[in-house]
């Protein structure tokens with residue numbers, strides 16, 4: 471009889487890896503210094519705590535190594551990637567003029583409601599990933615069809631025109647590096663194609679770049695500290711390709727924004743992130759009504775993060791603690807899958823990559839096993855909670871399904887129970903493959919609780 475439940479669905483950092491002591495010291499230092507504590511305790515400027523914008527510019531420049539340094543004007547402080555998505559949809563989309571949002575599918579499921587809250591229900595489209603991430607050939611078709619239905623010149627806007635913003639015709643949402651949930655990474659050529667398409671169709675690419683720092687070599691005999699980004703971000707490509715957002719005929723807002731966050735590399739409770747884009751775009755994000763009324767989000771915790779980033783503590787934590795720890799968890803989970811699940815026909819995409827990263831593994835089950843039933847059985851019979859592929863399908867678009875996939879998270883649970891988790895999953899899979907419990911019986915079972 472299986473006892474302790476094992477949660478492989480929760481995309482949170484491990485509590486054993488939270489830099490609590492560093493944060494405690496930074497908080498005390500910030501609060502003890504009136505030049506930091508007073509601005510930290512008051513309403514922040516719309517764009518966020520200026521020292522952190524500078525510090526982030528230097529820190530991101532060192533990691534992404536763009537052709538030119540990232541300056542503070544390109545950055546607005548946010549309350550994390552989720553809050554930022556809400557703000558930028560409020561500022562840069564219109565419920566009438568903006569035709570749709572197109573997701574790289576499978577997609578980060580908790581983003582769906584943020585789009586629905588911003589009038590995108592019924593306007594959400596899925597474009598599948600191939601091995602290189604979002605399939606740009608399919609994306610072009612979707613964009614062309616969308617434009618055919620309602621040509622740009624015929625469209626009006628519902629919201630008023632505002633000097634600090636523009637309304638994009640389409641939104642493209644993706645996680646191009648170590649994606650949630652597929653863990654796929656888009657290579658450079660695909661990123662360039664995507665930016666070109668966004669420019670052609672007046673689309674805003676919202677790129678959640680929240681896992682970029684969590685990377686390690688697939689070959690564990692190599693040193694596991696990787697201090698430079700694998701690829702330029704979409705926002706970097708948009709900045710420099712063919713003259714960037716200031717090229718002739720462009721309006722200066724650009725077509726890509728990077729949403730960064732300290733949630734996965736420090737702790738989500740800190741609620742500090744950043745939006746990067748052209749200076750015009752970054753200023754626009756800061757003009758969301760909530761920021762103008764309440765000041766920049768997360769002003770006080772921004773002062774703590776400024777200290778941790780500036781003094782190098784966060785970099786050391788990422789490169790010396792998080793990368794090796796997550797690399798070890800990832801390796802343990804993959805090895806267990808190879809030992810116990812591969813022989814039963816389970817596959818992993820992109821398992822041949824040089825560099826791995828993020829929080830997740832995306833697994834494909836044998837054709838005869840439906841993920842939604844399988845997840846129920848894992849929870850009921852083995853007390854292992856896994857995420858079935860259907861929750862990452864784009865609501866309202868049935869063209870891209872993930873009926874035989876599941877997502878496993880390796881960030882949350884400790885390494886020592888991973889093999890146990892996989893053994894339990896194997897027992898359920900064997901039983902499914904042997905037809906020991908008909909699918910009808912599973913349908914009676916309660917739905918999987920939502921333990922994200």
Ligand SMILES: Cc1ncc(COP(=O)(O)O)c(C=O)c1O
Nearest residue numbers: 481550551552578650678731733
């Ligand atoms: C792709 C992606 N974007 C955003 C978030 C949430 O980020 P934040 O905590 O900064 O709001 C997550 C968390 O799971 C995520 O996976």
